[in-house]
Amino acid sequence: MKSVFKAAIQRQLKQRAADDVLAPFGITMDEFLAKGRKQFTISMFQSLCERIIATELKCDFLLFGYDNDRNPHIVHLTGNGADYVYDKPGFWAIGSGAYSALSMLFFRQQNVLTELPETFYHACEAKFMAESAIGVGKATFPYVLIPGQDPLRFDPGLIFQVRAAWEIKAKPKMPTEILKVIASTLHKNRTHRN
Amino acid sequence: MTPGRGVSRYSTTMRHPRPADWGFGVTVCVVAISTDDEIVAVSDQMLTVGDFGQDDMMIKMDFVFAEWAVMFAGDDITPCLPIIADARKTMEQLVGGEKGSLTHWRT
Numbered sequence: 001m002k003s004v005f006k007a008a009i010q011r012q013l014k015q016r017a018a019d020d021v022l023a024p025f026g027i028t029m030d031e032f033l034a035k036g037r038k039q040f041t042i043s044m045f046q047s048l049c050e051r052i053i054a055t056e057l058k059c060d061f062l063l064f065g066y067d068n069d070r071n072p073h074i075v076h077l078t079g080n081g082a083d084y085v086y087d088k089p090g091f092w093a094i095g096s097g098a099y100s101a102l103s104m105l106f107f108r109q110q111n112v113l114t115e116l117p118e119t120f121y122h123a124c125e126a127k128f129m130a131e132s133a134i135g136v137g138k139a140t141f142p143y144v145l146i147p148g149q150d151p152l153r154f155d156p157g158l159i160f161q162v163r164a165a166w167e168i169k170a171k172p173k174m175p176t177e178i179l180k181v182i183a184s185t186l187h188k189n190r191t192h193r194n
Numbered sequence: 195m196t197p198g199r200g201v202s203r204y205s206t207t208m209r210h211p212r213p214a215d216w217g218f219g220v221t222v223c224v225v226a227i228s229t230d231d232e233i234v235a236v237s238d239q240m241l242t243v244g245d246f247g248q249d250d251m252m253i254k255m256d257f258v259f260a261e262w263a264v265m266f267a268g269d270d271i272t273p274c275l276p277i278i279a280d281a282r283k284t285m286e287q288l289v290g291g292e293k294g295s296l297t298h299w300r301t
Contacts, residue, residue, distance in 0.1 A: 063262065063263075064263060072227045094222070101224050116234070119227070
């Protein structure tokens with residue numbers, strides 16, 4: 001599946017490069033590769049090659065599912081066709097909120113030995129943490145894939161409960177008392193200097 | 195406001211707007227595997243039918259083939275649906291449409 005998806009990305013990338021760079025010349029990528037060196041001057045050919053190489057799809061894919069032996073897999077495919085397998089640690093995130101989500105999952109030490117309810121909570125928590133990033137909405141849609149079965153979907157009530165529990169008990173909060181200690185220490189040090 | 199001297203009204207230097215400019219695409223998708231091989235996937239957009247969702251306009255997750263799903267994010271998500279369709283078509287040709295067609299998975 002990974003190779004099929006990767007090939008699909010590469011075909012789209014090739015098409016995008018041809019559309020963006022070669023369309024004004026009315027030639028396809030295959031024609032350019034076959035005859036381009038003769039058709040264009042060396043500098044022009046090089047310039048076109050550089051522009052083609054620089055072309056990338058500005059999107060990421062997170063592909064996940066089961067192989068024939070029912071082993072779970074997670075693959076991150078980038079817009080230039082590179083792929084990264086995350087079967088270990090057994091989780092990954094993409095998008096503008098990925099850094100926040102991943103840092104939370106690493107902090108919780110999520111791994112392939114984590115029980116389902118905990119994994120579900122960790123994934124939701126990672127999503128909640130990612131809401132600080134630009135573009136990430138508050139709406140949360142979880143799905144659970146079980147090998148050989150239809151995926152499970154959940155009504156908003158469960159997410160409402162998970163969010164409420166997280167906000168009350170687990171959402172990172174700044175200890176306001178320590179701010180006073182920091183402020184007074186800073187003030188002391190400053191006055192010491194003077 | 196009129197353009198300055200030497201500046202075209204239809205200046206080609208203006209950046210082409212992307213879906214991200216309207217808040218589409220730049221989101222988060224999280225996937226994690228649990229101990230009994232269940233996969234938990236969480237996104238901030240709903241799994242949708244075909245090209246358009248009920249509440250949100252953009253698809254964030256789709257079932258590609260058999261027990262494989264994909265979520266996507268980025269500054270420009272216009273190529274995502276053609277790529278998924280391409281991959282699905284290739285898999286159907288390789289394995290056979292019947293075996294891998296889990297259309298009931300797609301809500």
